[in-house]
Amino acid sequence: MKTNTDLFEKVPVPKAVATMAVPTMISMLVVVIYNMADTFFIGQTQDPLQVAAVSLATPVFMIFMALGNLFGIGGSSAISRALGEKHKDRAWHISSFCCYGALGLGVIVAVCSVLGMEGILGLIGASENTIGFARKYLLIISIGAPTILFSTAFANILRGEGAARESMVGNLLGTIINIVLDPVMILMLGWGVTGAALATIIGNIAACLFYLQYFLRKKSTLSISWKYFKVGEGIAKSVVAIGIPASLNNILMSFANIILNQALVGYGDTPVAAMGVALKSNMLVVLLQIGLCVGIQPLIGYNYGAGNKKRLMQVFKFTGIVSVIMGTILTLFMMVARKSLVQVFINDAQVITYGIQMVIALQLSAPFLGILFLCINTIQGMGKAIPSLLLTVCRQGLIFIPLIFILNHMFGLEGVIYAQPAADYLSIVVAILICTHLFRNMEHRNESVEA
Numbered sequence: 032m033k034t035n036t037d038l039f040e041k042v043p044v045p046k047a048v049a050t051m052a053v054p055t056m057i058s059m060l061v062v063v064i065y066n067m068a069d070t071f072f073i074g075q076t077q078d079p080l081q082v083a084a085v086s087l088a089t090p091v092f093m094i095f096m097a098l099g100n101l102f103g104i105g106g107s108s109a110i111s112r113a114l115g116e117k118h119k120d121r122a123w124h125i126s127s128f129c130c131y132g133a134l135g136l137g138v139i140v141a142v143c144s145v146l147g148m149e150g151i152l153g154l155i156g157a158s159e160n161t162i163g164f165a166r167k168y169l170l171i172i173s174i175g176a177p178t179i180l181f182s183t184a185f186a187n188i189l190r191g192e193g194a195a196r197e198s199m200v201g202n203l204l205g206t207i208i209n210i211v212l213d214p215v216m217i218l219m220l221g222w223g224v225t226g227a228a229l230a231t232i233i234g235n236i237a238a239c240l241f242y243l244q245y246f247l248r249k250k251s252t253l254s255i256s257w258k259y260f261k262v263g264e265g266i267a268k269s270v271v272a273i274g275i276p277a278s279l280n281n282i283l284m285s286f287a288n289i290i291l292n293q294a295l296v297g298y299g300d301t302p303v304a305a306m307g308v309a310l311k312s313n314m315l316v317v318l319l320q321i322g323l324c325v326g327i328q329p330l331i332g333y334n335y336g337a338g339n340k341k342r343l344m345q346v347f348k349f350t351g352i353v354s355v356i357m358g359t360i361l362t363l364f365m366m367v368a369r370k371s372l373v374q375v376f377i378n379d380a381q382v383i384t385y386g387i388q389m390v391i392a393l394q395l396s397a398p399f400l401g402i403l404f405l406c407i408n409t410i411q412g413m414g415k416a417i418p419s420l421l422l423t424v425c426r427q428g429l430i431f432i433p434l435i436f437i438l439n440h441m442f443g444l445e446g447v448i449y450a451q452p453a454a455d456y457l458s459i460v461v462a463i464l465i466c467t468h469l470f471r472n473m474e475h476r477n478e479s480v481e482a
Contacts, residue, residue: 038050038051038193039111039114039115039329039330039333039334039337040333040337040339044345044349045349048327048330050195051193051195052322052324052326052350053195053326054195054198054199055190055195055198055322055323055325056319056322056323057199057203057322058186058195058198058199058202058203059318059319059321059325060315060318060319061199061203062202062206062314063315063318063319064206064210067311067314068209068210068230069213069217070082070086070307070308070311070376071376072214072218072227073217073224074308074376074377075217075218076218077377077378077379078223079300079301079304079379080161080164080300081224082308082376082377082382083303083304084157084164084165084168085164085165085224085227085307086292086304086306086308087156087157087161087165088165088169088172089288089307090284090285090286091172091173091285092179093281093284093285093288094281094282094285094286095176095180096179096180096183097279097280097281097285098136098137098140098278099133099137099183099184100187100277100278101136101184101270101274101275101278102128102133102136102184103129103133103183103184103185103186103187103188103274104187104273104278104328104411105270105271105272105275106126106128106129106184106188106191106270107187107188107191107329108191108273108332108412108414109125109191109269109270109273109414110125110188110192110329111192111331111332111336111412112269112332112333112414113125113336114192115334115335116336116337122192122252123253123254123256124259124264124266125253126188126251126254126259127255127257127259127261128261128262128266128267128270129188130185130260131257131260133185134177134181136180137177137180138176138177140177140180141173141175141176141177144169145170145174148166148173152166152169154289155289156289156303158296160300161300164223164224167223167224168225168227168228170228171225171229171232172231172232175231175232175235175236178232178236178239179232179235181239181242182205182239182242185198185201185242186202186238186242188253189201189242190326191253191329191332192251192252192329193329194245197245200241201238201242202238204237204238204241205235205237205241207234208233208234208237212226212229212230213226213227213230216230243255269414272414272416273411273414273416273419275420276416276419277419277423279420280423283424283427283428283432286432287431288310291306291450292306294435294447295444295447298443298444301381304377304379304382305373305383305385305389306385306389308376308382308386309373309385310389310393311376312365312369312372312373312386312390313365313393313394313397315361316358316394316397316400317397319357319361320358320361320404321404323353323354323357323401323405324350324354324401324404324405324407324408325408327346327408327412328408328409328411328412330343330346331343331346331408331412331413332412332413334346335413344470347409350405351401351402354401354402355398355399355401355402357401358399361397362394362397362398365397366391366394369390369391370387373387373390388448389448392449392451392452393451395449396451396452396455396456396459400455400459402459402462403455403458403459406422406462406463406465407419407423407462409466410422410465410469415469418468418469421465422458422461425461430457430458430461431450431451431454434450434453435447438450438453
């Protein structure tokens with residue numbers, strides 16, 4: 032078994048942040064490659080309809096991952112706080128609950144998705160040109176839902192105990208297998224979107240097997256033994272209190288993408304394909320910043336649980352500075368390489384024209400986007416369920432979705448394209464206000480204890 036007490040309590044903040052965040056950022060880079068692989072190789076078929084179909088289906092895949100995050104992020108936050116409070120037995124119960132909860136929910140999701148496939152296809156806005164491709168892709172992804180939920184959950188659970196490197200290795204293993212299989216199944220065997228979906232699920236299965244052997248070889252301070260499975264005594268509540276807002280955030284992001292695609296469909300299938308390519312390209316910026324901030328969440332949770340508010344604030348401030356510097360560098364890279372990035376996926380003149388404009392629009396908020404993710408993960412790490420839920424609903428429900436309708440009505444396609452950066456800036460302001468309020472309450476509470 033391994034312990035990470037020194038990392039959480041004593042290691043200098045820059046080194047502690049790097050130790051936790053760098054493997055997580057690499058894991059997120061792996062997710063970028065993982066998601067880009069399908070679009071890239073499908074793009075090599077030179078069929079915009081298949082690219083559009085995968086773009087339409089991606090939000091559903093992201094919802095499956097979001098449900099995995101219910102147990103992953105919720106469990107990671109609860110575990111890190113339990114370890115900070117020196118309650119190792121409680122951490123065992125939490126990790127076991129997350130294991131069987133993720134698998135059970137995965138089975139339910141698979142059955143419901145397969146039975147409700149036609150309704151899902153209508154909801155995501157599949158046209159008569161793309162519905163056949165979208166159906167093939169989603170059927171396989173739906174059957175593989177249990178593996179998606181489990182691998183997503185335990186990539187986060189391992190980080191909760193400080194095992195960021197092992198989490199990264201599991202992600203990397205799944206991605207390598209996916210990338211190796213993609214050209215074989217999509218191009219060589221000519222299976223198109225079906226091959227892309229199969230490669231994705233096989234990659235997830237490989238990641239699941241890696242995480243299972245990590246526990247079976249007793250390398251973890253946690254447990255997935257059934258004998259530790261427990262719902263009561265606040266175990267389930269501690270997970271879902273943070274897991275639901277975290278999961279809801281990703282679900283609302285996926286739902287917002289569905290609304291976005293439905294707005295774009297009104298202008299043809301080409302803008303849908305272009306936005307899909309632009310969003311895939313922009314994942315490099317978004318997920319690296321998410322990786323940085325998700326990586327430090329266990330540090331926040333542990334020190335909040337241990338009552339070490341000074342170190343918590345040091346982690347927060349240092350990570351904020353790093354996120355702005357990194358966001359600025361990534362934005363400059365995206366602006367310089369925008370055309371090449373779009374062309375990597377598909378060499379279609381119309382898609383490229385729309386895609387370049389969309390990439391530029393998405394970069395308008397990129398330098399400061401990390402601040403939003405830092406605030407979200409800090410709130411989740413502290414176990415503040417209601418503020419986390421409030422920020423989640425504000426960002427995706429109360430801001431972005433209404434902006435899509437409002438700006439579409441006012442400015443047409445241009446408005447739809449620029450809805451995302453507008454929503455990002457409004458969300459950043461809300462996030463800063465919520466975090467500032469929580470930090471002030473911490474100071475007041477600390478003063479009252481000292482008095």
